[in-house]
């Protein structure tokens with residue numbers, strides 16, 4: 433049985449506080465201790481450059497750690513390539529070299545170019561999800577990350593951490609992407625859109641934090657905020 437989703441969200445928010453996603457490299461450079469996070473400030477991103485950076489980050493973070501992505505974003509920024517025009521005009525070898533630490537750098541360079549063209553067609557309008565999904569290399573998780581964090585659209589992001597956590601919480605195999613998203617978002621559908629976006633923004637970030645602190649590949653259940661409601665808690 434699934435513990436009430438709203439209760440899970442409240443427990444995580446009480447335990448960890450607002451996470452301030454999506455981290456922005458400009459904020460991180462201004463205040464390295466912030467890591468670029470901006471807890472409680474949902475006005476960001478506030479510019480095309482920041483929206484583009486979120487899209488680039490969402491692609492670069494595929495199959496790698498955020499630490500690696502941060503380094504790549506800094507190299508792109510110092511080369512003046514964190515702008516769609518400049519990225520599209522840059523030789524592909526320059527892009528590949530800048531993003532090499534993120535892994536799969538040739539494939540990701542191609543994805544970044546495709547996304548840059550798409551970004552120029554749509555921004556500042558939020559793109560429709562099907563169109564975004566039609567861009568080569570952008571799957572559901574990446575598309576929803578861009579829609580939620582760059583454009584403030586109410587699309588919850590499901591990732592491997594979410595699937596692992598929900599399977600442990602319920603003691604059952606997690607459904608596919610759409611099924612899990614439906615299950616998690618159902619209790620929040622009555623909220624007005626702006627509030628729903630804030631909840632989805634925080635909830636995904638809180639689940640990632642839980643997965644990195646307690647619900648790791650080898651779970652550390654003692655002290656986990658969900659210990660008393662989790663079917664898999666080691667007691």
Ligand code: SF4
Pocket residue numbers: 597600601646647648651652653656657658659660662663664665666
């Ligand atoms: S109690 Fe353990 S298995 Fe359950 S969510 Fe927490 S860390 Fe994961």
